[in-house]
Amino acid sequence: MPREGILIKKPIERITGEQVRQIHDSSLGILTEPGLFCFNRRAAEVFRNHGAEVSAVSGSDASSWTIKITEKLVTDALASAPSTITLGARNADNALVMKGNEARVYYITGSETNTWLDVDFPTYVSQTDSSKEIQVPEFKPRRGTVADLCASAHVCEHLDTVDGYIRTVNIQDREINETNKDVNKFFACLNNTTKHVQSGLTNLVQLDNVVKMAEIIAGGAEKLRENPLISFITCLVKSPLQFVDDTTETFIEVCQRGLPVIVSSSPQAGTSAPIKEAGIMAQINAEVLAGITLGQLVNPGTPVLYGSVPVRARMDTLGDSYGSIETTQYNIDCVQMARFYNIPNYSTSGVCDTKIPGQQSTVERLFSDILVTLSGPQFLHCAFGLLDCNSVFCLLQAVLDDAHFKMIKSFLREPRIDEAELSVIRKQITDVVATSQKMFINYIRPVMRSGEISPPYVFEGDGEDDNVFALANERMQELLAKPVEHIDEATTERVFNEIPGLLPGLNVYKGGN
Amino acid sequence: MSAADLLASIKENVIQGRKTTEDIGIDESLTGTPGVVEMVEEALEADIPAEDVITNSLTAGMEVVGEKFSTKEYFIPDMLASADAVGAAMEILKPHLEEANVATKGKIVVATVKGDIHDIGKNIVSILLKGAGYEVIDLGIDVSKEKIVEVVREEKPDYLGLSALLTTTMTEMPVVIKALEENGLRDSVKILIGGAAVSDDYAKEIGADAFCADGFQAIKVLEEMEKANGK
Numbered sequence: 001m002p003r004e005g006i007l008i009k010k011p012i013e014r015i016t017g018e019q020v021r022q023i024h025d026s027s028l029g030i031l032t033e034p035g036l037f038c039f040n041r042r043a044a045e046v047f048r049n050h051g052a053e054v055s056a057v058s059g060s061d062a063s064s065w066t067i068k069i070t071e072k073l074v075t076d077a078l079a080s081a082p083s084t085i086t087l088g089a090r091n092a093d094n095a096l097v098m099k100g101n102e103a104r105v106y107y108i109t110g111s112e113t114n115t116w117l118d119v120d121f122p123t124y125v126s127q128t129d130s131s132k133e134i135q136v137p138e139f140k141p142r143r144g145t146v147a148d149l150c151a152s153a154h155v156c157e158h159l160d161t162v163d164g165y166i167r168t169v170n171i172q173d174r175e176i177n178e179t180n181k182d183v184n185k186f187f188a189c190l191n192n193t194t195k196h197v198q199s200g201l202t203n204l205v206q207l208d209n210v211v212k213m214a215e216i217i218a219g220g221a222e223k224l225r226e227n228p229l230i231s232f233i234t235c236l237v238k239s240p241l242q243f244v245d246d247t248t249e250t251f252i253e254v255c256q257r258g259l260p261v262i263v264s265s266s267p268q269a270g271t272s273a274p275i276k277e278a279g280i281m282a283q284i285n286a287e288v289l290a291g292i293t294l295g296q297l298v299n300p301g302t303p304v305l306y307g308s309v310p311v312r313a314r315m316d317t318l319g320d321s322y323g324s325i326e327t328t329q330y331n332i333d334c335v336q337m338a339r340f341y342n343i344p345n346y347s348t349s350g351v352c353d354t355k356i357p358g359q360q361s362t363v364e365r366l367f368s369d370i371l372v373t374l375s376g377p378q379f380l381h382c383a384f385g386l387l388d389c390n391s392v393f394c395l396l397q398a399v400l401d402d403a404h405f406k407m408i409k410s411f412l413r414e415p416r417i418d419e420a421e422l423s424v425i426r427k428q429i430t431d432v433v434a435t436s437q438k439m440f441i442n443y444i445r446p447v448m449r450s451g452e453i454s455p456p457y458v459f460e461g462d463g464e465d466d467n468v469f470a471l472a473n474e475r476m477q478e479l480l481a482k483p484v485e486h487i488d489e490a491t492t493e494r495v496f497n498e499i500p501g502l503l504p505g506l507n508v509y510k511g512g513n
Numbered sequence: 514m515s516a517a518d519l520l521a522s523i524k525e526n527v528i529q530g531r532k533t534t535e536d537i538g539i540d541e542s543l544t545g546t547p548g549v550v551e552m553v554e555e556a557l558e559a560d561i562p563a564e565d566v567i568t569n570s571l572t573a574g575m576e577v578v579g580e581k582f583s584t585k586e587y588f589i590p591d592m593l594a595s596a597d598a599v600g601a602a603m604e605i606l607k608p609h610l611e612e613a614n615v616a617t618k619g620k621i622v623v624a625t626v627k628g629d630i631h632d633i634g635k636n637i638v639s640i641l642l643k644g645a646g647y648e649v650i651d652l653g654i655d656v657s658k659e660k661i662v663e664v665v666r667e668e669k670p671d672y673l674g675l676s677a678l679l680t681t682t683m684t685e686m687p688v689v690i691k692a693l694e695e696n697g698l699r700d701s702v703k704i705l706i707g708g709a710a711v712s713d714d715y716a717k718e719i720g721a722d723a724f725c726a727d728g729f730q731a732i733k734v735l736e737e738m739e740k741a742n743g744k
Contacts, residue, residue, distance in 0.1 A: 436651070437636045442597075444590040445530065446537050 002086070002095040003163050006412050008103040011339075011376030014332045020340045023278070023333075027286035028071050035068035036241045036290055040248035043067075046297050067243070067290075074289050077296035083342045085260055085303040087164060087379075088227030090217065091194035091485070095227065096164055096379075098305070098344035103376025107405055109156055109384040109398070110166030112200065116144040117356070117387065117394035121470060137469040139356045141392060144169035146176065146188050146503060148393075150513040151480060153192035155395055156384065158479040161405035164196035165189055166233070168385060168393045173503075180501030182206035183213060186230060187495065187506055188513075190217055191487050198231045198262075204250050206501075211257055213499045217487055224259075231260035233307065233346075236294070237287040239267035243294075251291070255298040262307040262346045262379075263291030268320060269330070270313030277326065281333050284310050292343070305379055307346040308334030314353075320389045322351035323364035331368070332375040339376075347377035350401065355388040357397045357469065366404055373408055396469065399476045403458045410454040516561050520569045523552045523602075527574025528581075530594025532601050539591075549598040553605050563609035567646070571599045575644060593637060596644020603646055619671035619739060620648040622664055622702075624656035626685035631678035634708060634727070638674065641728035647735065658685070658692040665698050671742075672735060675721075677708040686711070687719040703738055705731060 015023070037057070038044045044065040048054040053068040083100040096106045118140045126132035148169050156162045167185050176184060181202045189197040190213075201207055210230070218224040234251040238244045254261045265287040267273035273280040288306050295304045310330035314321040321327060331347050338345030349372035352364035369382055382405070383390075385398030432440050447453055459475075461467035487495070489509045496502055505512040514522070529538030531548040538544070547555070549571075556566050578595040581587035610617055623639055625632050632654045639651045650668055652660060665673060673693075677683040686706055693699040703722045706715070716724035723738075725731040 436653070437632075437639075439633065439636055441590055441593050441637075442536075445539075445594060448588065448590060449539065 001093055002097045003093070003106065005096070005104045005106040005163060006373065006409055008105060008374060008376035008412065009414075011103040011335070012332070012371070012374045013336055014329060014375075015336055020336055023281045023285055023337060024340065026278075026282035027289055028074060030241070030282060030286040031069040031074065031290060032071075033068070034241070035066050036237070036243055036287075038065045038067050038243040038248075039063065039245040040243050040252075042252055043243050043248045043294055046252075046294060047073075050297050063245075069290055069293055073297070074293050077289075077293040078341050078343070080296045080300040081292055081341075081343055082301060082303050083344075085305065085344050086228070087196040087198075087231055087260055088218070088224075088229045089164075089194060089196045090190065090229055090487070092227065094163075094195045096196055098378035100339065100342035100344050100378070102378075103339070104378060105373055105376060105380050106163035106378060107161050107380055107382050107384075108164040108166055108196075108198070109152075109162060109168055110198075110381045111383070111386065111390045112167050112170050113386065113391050113393040114144060114170045114172070115141045115388075115392045116148045116169055117141050117392050117397075119357075119394065119396045119469070119473060121473065135470060137357075137396075137473075139394065143172045144393070145173050146171045146184055146506065147513055149185060149188045150192045150506075152385070152393065152395060152398070153189045153197075154484050155398060155476060155479045157193040157195060157484050158482055159384070159398065159402040161402050161409060162195065162384060164198065164379075165193045166381060167197075167199045168398075175503055178203050179205060180503075183209050183499055183501050184503055184506065186210050186213060187499075187502055190214070190229070191492075191506065191508065192484055192513075194485050196229060196231070198233060200233050200235075201250050201254075204246070204253060207250070207253055207257075209499050209501070211259070213495055216495050216498065217491060228260050228303075231262070233262040233264050234291075235264045235266060236291050237263075237265050239265060239272035239287060240283060241287060241290075243290070248294070251295065252298050255295045255302040255304075258299060258302060260303040260305070261295065262305040263288050263295065264307030264309055264346065265291070266309035266311065268311050268313050269326065271318055273310070275313070277329060277333070280310055280330055281337070284308060284330070284334065285337050304343070305346040306334070306338035306341065306343045308338070309348045309381075310334060321353055322348075322368075322383075322389050323353035323360075325367075328368040328371050331372050331377075335372070335375040335377045344378040346379040346381060347372055347375075348381050348383070349373065350383035351386050351389060352383075353389060355392060357387065357394055357400060361387060361397065362400075362404075365401065369401075369404060370408055373412070396472055396476055399472045399479070400459070400468070403472075406458070407454065413452075416452070514555075516556075516559060516565075519552060519556050519559065519561065520565065523549055523556065523566065523570035524574040524577075526552065527571060527595050527598055528577050530578075530591055530598060532594070532598040536594075536598075549602050550605065553602045557605070557609060563606040563613065564615050566602070566606060567610075571602055571646075575599055589637070593640050593644075596640050598644075599646075600640060600643025600649075603643065603648075607648070617648070618646040619735065619742075620650070620668065621672040621674055621735070622650045622652060622661070622668060622670040623674035623676065624652035624661055625654040625676045625678075626682055626689060627655060627657050628685055629677050629679055629682035629708075630654045631708075632676070634678070635674070635676040638676075638707065638725070638728040638731050641732060642735070645732045645735075658689045661689050662692050662696050662698065665693065665702055666696070670702055672705060672738070673702045674705045674707065674725075674731070676706070677710055680710045683708065683710040683715065686721065690720055705734060707731065 236251040269280040312326040349368040350365040354360040459471040533548040
């Protein structure tokens with residue numbers, strides 16, 4: 001049985017059906033005029049071979065082209081792209097089944113950050129009254145390591161609301177280089193969580209080793225096709241409207257292997273896309289459609305997700321503002337576009353602008369987490385633990401986010417209102433109003449025990465004390481102390497024998513993490 | 514069932530918060546089996562002393578409930594269910610205790626003052642006080658000073674609990690106190706006040722004897738007053 005996720009029966013919509021159609025039409029227009037720049041030769045050839053108008057850019061060294069993608073190519077691609085995609089997992093019960101026309105939301109971590117944020121709780125003494133002490137969380141950034149990635153996957157394995165795992169931290173150990181980073185990051189993730197694992201690829205040279213590793217762990221090539229316990233994300237189109245050489249090459253190679261892949265586009269309204277909603281929507285939709293079309297031309301039937309990470313620019317720096325209201329609006333619009341195409345959607349929420357956990361972080365992430373969840377994306381890259389846009393990961397924040405998502409899930413329980421229920425309640429009301437105290441307290445307990453009413457905030461402090469961070473830290477330590485189900489010893493040995501470049505320290509059967 | 518088993522069973526049903534046969538406890542399999550009320554009656558029929566029932570079953574059971582509440586295994590509805598069961602048991606045991614000349618806890622009259630119809634907090638306090646062994650006379654809501662004076666005169670309670678939720682109705686509390694003074698009853702009863710609008714400072718200001726933030730504090734305050742009275 002796959003994971004249940006949250007089924008949103010009545011997803012919220014921001015734009016009308018007519019506006020969806022208008023964005024679609026406008027995107028099709030953009031795909032032919034101006035079309036896309038392409039810096040990848042194979043992509044240009046694929047499009048040319050399928051009838052697209054491909055022209056070398058004059059004055060270039062024959063390494064860039066303009067591509068005009070016709071409506072028919074897009075329509076055919078949308079028809080061949082699967083509407084149901086299964087993302088497998090080491091534990092089959094953690095598989096994710098995503099249907100383009102079903103608003104079943106799965107919460108998945110991400111993205112890859114360079115910085116890991118440690119937390120400590122030093123004690124401060126009042127200058128005016130030395131008997132008064134408080135513990136204040138202090139956050140210290142440092143470069144992420146393989147051990148951090150293992151710890152993050154380990155904790156996320158135990159966080160109930162995390163349905164799948166995108167690597168959260170860029171491994172920057174001294175022993176890690178361009179040629180061994182991919183195998184180490186995938187193994188660190190796969191060995192510490194039994195949930196689905198997704199990542200981008202640093203170096204295409206490592207793709208076959210990563211796939212082979214996944215095949216060994218899955219039990220063979222065929223088993224991996226049946227249960228794709230890994231998937232990839234590629235940003236092949238750089239905004240505005242440019243097929244990038246290396247990521248497009250990676251995308252083509254992944255498509256040829258038939259593994260699930262996300263076509264992700266991340267335009268920034270104001271700089272790499274128009275500042276107006278209609279503009280960024282028409283453009284991001286064109287960029288994703290271009291990627292989906294390329295994938296289906298390379299290998300029809302390749303499972304691709306409609307990946308959208310739109311963001312608005314900050315006015316003070318022109319950097320990303322994931323915490324802005326508009327960013328959430330764009331993401332919900334994209335969910336609607338993907339549903340229009342009947343293709344599962346990868347959407348974004350919970351990324352905040354602030355640099356450390358706190359009130360701003362909570363406001364920004366909860367705002368988008370709630371609203372984007374309600375719009376019903378299938379794959380919600382919901383930024384567990386991410387801060388400072390996409391550049392910092394804090395495990396403590398991930399634990400806090402899990403509590404927030406539990407609240408959202410609790411809110412989205414099915415209403416239990418039917419004739420039988422109302423009949424019982426009417427008797428209850430009649431009985432209670434006949435008593436002197438007229439209180440319903442006696443009826444609370446069975447409901448409370450059944451889980452039908454939500455529990456208090458899990459990190460609630462006593463009295464006036466705000467102990468949220470300290471309590472979340474305790475929870476984080478508890479989760480780190482809990483064992484995880486590692487890959488078995490024989491399989492681990494085979495992986496280490498057959499996959500070059502793995503750090504010996506990752507072998508748990510030889511004293512590693 | 515032996516006397517020891519019966520007392521243990523009553524204690525367990527106090528912990529389960531099961532007053533009668535129909536009640537659902539924490540352990541649903543107990544539904545349909547006798548609750549505290551039925552078993553206390555059975556204990557009296559078996560000539561088990563009322564004092565033993567209180568000590569070994571009711572008080573012992575409530576101690577466990579209190580521990581579970583403090584560790585957040587139990588919540589207020591659990592505590593109230595248990596207290597309600599104990600309160601019902603005390604009603605049954607009361608004549609037997611008087612017959613045996615066993616000292617009982619004090620009597621308290623509670624009321625939501627004139628003009629105020631909010632009574633959730635007052636009701637919770639009543640249940641908890643009954644569960645703690647006090648005799649509670651609940652006058653209900655919107656109670657006039659005349660009614661309170663009349664009941665204090667007739668029932669001679671040890672304590673009077675006044676409740677008000679609103680800033681517009683809390684001013685009725687000093688009116689009640691003045692009426693008791695005018696009728697020569699003020700010194701016969703300790704007055705406790707509670708409710709969202711009032712405070713410790715307000716209690717002092719109007720000449721009440723104590724402010725209680727909730728039912729648990731009310732029990733604590735009453736226990737201290739009982740001790741001071743040599744009970």
